[in-house]
Amino acid sequence: MDDAPTLARSPQTASRGLLATWRERIRVRWKLAQMAQENPHLLKDIGLTKQQVETEIAKPFWRR
Numbered sequence: 001m002d003d004a005p006t007l008a009r010s011p012q013t014a015s016r017g018l019l020a021t022w023r024e025r026i027r028v029r030w031k032l033a034q035m036a037q038e039n040p041h042l043l044k045d046i047g048l049t050k051q052q053v054e055t056e057i058a059k060p061f062w063r064r
Contacts, residue, residue: 022061033057 009017035042036053043053 025059025061029057029059029061 032053036050036057040050043050048056
């Protein structure tokens with residue numbers, strides 16, 4: 001059992017965190033799409049296939 005104290009998060013803090021996560025996903029997926037279009041050879045460098053990139057950028061922002 002974990003003895004570390006848990007911190008209660010306010011709904012506002014949780015909402016801000018969720019919005020920040022969604023913004024980050026949008027940004028990362030946009031940059032990934034841009035990279036795939038402008039420099040597709042870099043996908044191999046980061047260990048992704050074209051299919052993996054297409055699957056990732058097709059996801060809505062609220063999905064992991």
